[in-house]
Amino acid sequence: MSTTPAKPKLATVWLDGCSGCHMSLLDLDERLLILAEKVEVVYSPAVDPKEFPEGVDITLIEGAVSSEEDRHKAQLIRARSRLVVSLGDCAVTANVPGMRNYFEKDELFQRAYVENADAPAAGEARRARLPVLGVPALCPRATPVHEVIPVDLFVPGCPPSAEAIWLVLTELLAGRMPQVAELTRFGA
Amino acid sequence: MTRTITIEGVTRIEGHARITIQLDEQDQVRDAQFHVTQFRGFEKFVEGRPMTEMPGIMARICGICPVSHLLAAAKACDDILAVRIPSPAVKLRRILHMAQLVQSHALSFFHLSSPDLIFGMDGDPTTRNLFGLIRRQPEFACDGIMLRKFGQDIIGLLGGKKIHPAWVVPGGVSAPLAPEHREAMLRMVPEAYQRLGRGLEYFHEVEDRYPAEVDAFANFPTLFAGLVQPDGLLEHYDGVWRFVDERARPVAELNDPRRYGELIGEAVENFSYLKFPYFKARGYPRGIYRVGPLARLVVGQRCGTPRADQELGVFRTKLGRAPQSSFHYHWARLIEILYGIEMIARLLEDPEILEPHVRARARPNRLEGVGIAEAPRGTLIHHYRIDEHARMVWANLIIATGHNNLAMNQGVKQAAERFVRGKKIQEGMLNRVEAVIRCFDPCLSCSTHALGQMPLRVELLGTQGEVLDVSQRP
Numbered sequence: 001m002s003t004t005p006a007k008p009k010l011a012t013v014w015l016d017g018c019s020g021c022h023m024s025l026l027d028l029d030e031r032l033l034i035l036a037e038k039v040e041v042v043y044s045p046a047v048d049p050k051e052f053p054e055g056v057d058i059t060l061i062e063g064a065v066s067s068e069e070d071r072h073k074a075q076l077i078r079a080r081s082r083l084v085v086s087l088g089d090c091a092v093t094a095n096v097p098g099m100r101n102y103f104e105k106d107e108l109f110q111r112a113y114v115e116n117a118d119a120p121a122a123g124e125a126r127r128a129r130l131p132v133l134g135v136p137a138l139c140p141r142a143t144p145v146h147e148v149i150p151v152d153l154f155v156p157g158c159p160p161s162a163e164a165i166w167l168v169l170t171e172l173l174a175g176r177m178p179q180v181a182e183l184t185r186f187g188a
Numbered sequence: 189m190t191r192t193i194t195i196e197g198v199t200r201i202e203g204h205a206r207i208t209i210q211l212d213e214q215d216q217v218r219d220a221q222f223h224v225t226q227f228r229g230f231e232k233f234v235e236g237r238p239m240t241e242m243p244g245i246m247a248r249i250c251g252i253c254p255v256s257h258l259l260a261a262a263k264a265c266d267d268i269l270a271v272r273i274p275s276p277a278v279k280l281r282r283i284l285h286m287a288q289l290v291q292s293h294a295l296s297f298f299h300l301s302s303p304d305l306i307f308g309m310d311g312d313p314t315t316r317n318l319f320g321l322i323r324r325q326p327e328f329a330c331d332g333i334m335l336r337k338f339g340q341d342i343i344g345l346l347g348g349k350k351i352h353p354a355w356v357v358p359g360g361v362s363a364p365l366a367p368e369h370r371e372a373m374l375r376m377v378p379e380a381y382q383r384l385g386r387g388l389e390y391f392h393e394v395e396d397r398y399p400a401e402v403d404a405f406a407n408f409p410t411l412f413a414g415l416v417q418p419d420g421l422l423e424h425y426d427g428v429w430r431f432v433d434e435r436a437r438p439v440a441e442l443n444d445p446r447r448y449g450e451l452i453g454e455a456v457e458n459f460s461y462l463k464f465p466y467f468k469a470r471g472y473p474r475g476i477y478r479v480g481p482l483a484r485l486v487v488g489q490r491c492g493t494p495r496a497d498q499e500l501g502v503f504r505t506k507l508g509r510a511p512q513s514s515f516h517y518h519w520a521r522l523i524e525i526l527y528g529i530e531m532i533a534r535l536l537e538d539p540e541i542l543e544p545h546v547r548a549r550a551r552p553n554r555l556e557g558v559g560i561a562e563a564p565r566g567t568l569i570h571h572y573r574i575d576e577h578a579r580m581v582w583a584n585l586i587i588a589t590g591h592n593n594l595a596m597n598q599g600v601k602q603a604a605e606r607f608v609r610g611k612k613i614q615e616g617m618l619n620r621v622e623a624v625i626r627c628f629d630p631c632l633s634c635s636t637h638a639l640g641q642m643p644l645r646v647e648l649l650g651t652q653g654e655v656l657d658v659s660q661r662p
């Protein structure tokens with residue numbers, strides 16, 4: 001529980017990424033203890049995710065928008081966050097998740113669940129050819145976050161280094177727009 | 189009439205996931221499923237790309253264990269080049285892999301799972317996490333953070349970058365080890381032992397508080413599979429892939445990774461994007477098996493390093509030769525951290541570790557190759573085919589978490605049957621169902637506290653599956 005309600009609220013969200021950007025955030029190491037003092041982490045895979053809360057000050061998004069669930073989440077995040085940061089190349093350009101955009105969805109599924117899998121035995125009703133129950137529909141293309149919602153700051157890198165993330169966080173918390181170009185770049 | 193409980197957003201198991209639990213008229217658990225909800229399409233979209241890009245692209249499957257994907261990809265490429273990797277390069281790759289083992293296991297145990305053990309399964313969900321830990325047990329939290337840093341720093345020193353280094357290449361590694369980096373790494377070793385020692389002590393203080401969890405956390409007989417050295421020592425980079433039964437007796441062995449298809453098949457279920465590998469000789473789903481730290485310690489005879497073997501002795505005295513409960517993954521993980529530190533130190537002391545010849549060069553000599561490695565979470569298989577221009581035409585990937593898919597599903601059901609009952613669903617009940625998944629450490633979020641604090645949606649379904657009533661809690 002946070003003791004000071006005045007602490008800025010930070011959220012980190014993982015859409016279609018490899019979690020490497022979140023790992024880079026964890027590479028803050030000892031500085032995680034400082035971060036814990038400076039902000040209240042209200043939503044994050046590493047902390048305490050419940051429903052994405054209202055009134056978030058800064059939200060870092062890792063990953064591209066690939067499924068209907070991602071799209072829905074992105075919209076909710078925008079509505080409830082003051083500043084939205086695209087963290088890492090997947091969020092900024094769709095990067096690796098976007099590599100599937102050269103193919104049709106059906107071709108991707110065909111490879112994964114038909115060619116590279118056993119055929120279901122006759123009479124096995126539950127084992128349909130394709131996963132459809134309780135899994136979100138895939139968007140036709142994986143897109144960068146800013147194709148779905150307005151984004152306030154772009155932090156490229158695959159992943160951006162812990163130093164770059166630290167600069168972004170400390171500058172934003174100080175009320176300034178960080179200049180990230182010297183610390184990270186596309187593909188870094 | 190039945191009710192379905194959805195634990196929404198067990199986010200990300202090498203992606204994202206949720207759990208559904210179906211209750212019958214008497215509010216007894218009838219069934220439960222663990223759904224993996226992310227689909228990425230790597231097996232298809234690499235088509236047409238140069239084979240040499242594979243290590244770099246495949247590493248982006250997972251930011252927690254990118255080194256394992258890097259190695260499995262590079263090994264598949266080595267196989268296609270048909271080269272022998274220079275011995276110092278193999279040793280350097282092994283150090284990189286051990287560093288990842290340490291950081292990934294530290295993350296799983298300290299950052300993600302230990303809050304359950306320290307605050308209790310029914311602990312306050314708002315503090316039962318890493319930041320709660322920092323406040324309640326700062327020294328313990330710090331030990332975890334610094335052990336993870338130990339692994340990440342070594343990866344950074346070797347590969348030039350802590351996450352997604354480009355240093356592993358088909359044929360070896362791109363640059364030899366600098367002597368000053370070797371010294372720097374060796375200097376970090378004593379502190380790592382100390383921190384892990386304290387973590388183990390703490391684990392032994394709390395582990396016995398969870399008899400019900402030991403009892404119902406995916407506790408059933410299965411096969412176990414893992415890489416092992418031919419003489420039975422623990423192995424993560426090469427060796428034979430061995431299956432043993434529920435009493436640790438060998439049942440099958442794969443010497444040539446290219447023949448993995450003879451041992452295992454991959455089934456598809458309609459409720460998950462993650463496929464269900466199974467041991468073919470026993471059929472589906474009876475061919476259930478487990479991989480990862482617990483499985484490796486069952487498959488292997490010994491670790492082959494003194495400190496880890498000593499702790500393994502304690503482990504076996506207490507739990508027997510082949511522990512059935514997946515709760516024991518935690519302890520197995522700590523033993524492997526110890527092993528990882530010892531191996532790093534041993535390899536760094538190796539006289540040939542600084543040698544400059546670390547890469548073999550060749551053109552592709554085959555059109556097909558398979559790379560196998562033990563990721564922190566279990567066996568990882570990359571299988572590629574190329575055309576005569578060294579462009580990818582096909583790939584099959586069997587990721588560590590996949591092997592455990594059957595066991596995770598069965599484990600989720602077992603825990604739900606045991607802990608979820610009655611009209612009123614308590615948060616702690618659901619946290620236990622998530623905690624089963626955390627034992628397997630499928631990847632970051634699923635092992636985080638995502639599940640218990642997810643908005644819970646209970647749907648009352650009619651006989652036709654129509655939703656009759658929905659209740660939701662924050």
Ligand code: SF4
Nearest residue numbers: 017018020088089090
């Ligand atoms: S930008 Fe790179 S590190 Fe970040 S999620 Fe994407 S692939 Fe992973």
